[in-house]
Amino acid sequence: MIRLAIRVRRQDAEVVLAELLELAPSGVEEVAIGEDVIEYVVYGPPGELPALPALHAAAGGALVEISTTEVADDWSERWREFHRPLVLGDRLTVRPPWSAASSTSSIDLVIDPGQAFGTGAHATTRLCLESLLELDAAGSFVDLGCGSGVLAIAAARLGYDPVLALDYDPASVEATRENAAVNGVALDVRRFDLRADPTPPAGTVAANLLGPLLVEWAARLSGAASLPHTVIASGLLTVEAGRVGAAFAPLGFAVAQRRERGEWAALLLIR
Secondary structure (H helix, E strand, O other): OEEEEEEEEHHHHHHHHHHHHHHOOOOOEEEEEOOOEEEEEEEEOHHHOOOHHHHHHHHHHHEEEEEEEEOOOOHHHHHHHHOOOEEEOOOEEEEOOOOOOOOOOOEEEEOOOOOOOOOOOOHHHHHHHHHHHHOOOOOOEEEEOOOOOHHHHHHHHHOOOOEEEEEOOHHHHHHHHHHHHHOOOOOEEEEOOOOOOOOOOOOEEEEEOOHHHHHHHHHHHOOOOOOOOEEEEEEEEHHHHHHHHHHHHHHOOEEEEEEEEOOEEEEEEEO
16 A cells, blocks of 8 residues: 655645545545645555646645655554544534444444545534534535535434535545435435536535635525525635635625634634
8 A cells, every 4th residue: 555645835735635636536634744734645556546747737836745655554454543533522423433332422423434535523524513513403404515424414413304415526425325324314415516506505504615615606606596594614724714704795694603723714604
């Protein structure tokens, strides 16, 4: 197994990540290297890894370094250790299949990270879950950019109905369907192109996207026949929060809450 690491300047990391996910749609590992560099890591056999010219093109002027190293035979076990349960008080636990079920949380979710973007421990997903737990669960819910389905499955368990999970990546669509079945919830899961398809109407939308995509989505909503009442916007850097909030303001949304964790932020927008 090969570990392919791409280090880029932090200020350009978000744009580079969007490009890398086109080359590695099953997801990348993110590691902060000091204050100025972010490392994105892809694992796989040599023939299945993205080609170096494509990586250079994707990172552009943000590139600091590309390196490859062989991973020890116990890589699969160490990979499991990387994915630990996320525990949010006594309300919710999100855990990989190999971790024991929670005896303290009222909602215990099992998410397999093998297909798409982890189990929910990343700061952006955690911020979404924290906001979701504070809302009164009622009505319809859309998970826009569902990844492995964590937010959609949590919403269904909290009582939202119907719940729709959308993602452009076919691997995410399949992973969400599988994780929904494991957790015993009924979801409508579809492939969705944010730049071309109209957002289905819903009372609450969780949009865990990159900052520029959130701004673009807000612009597309200006022509929508109906707007959600509540939007949980995450996936943005703290320095982008003002711009994202301003993009939704003309639609009648106000920032009811702002959460931060490290360099990441999430906005609770209510219309």
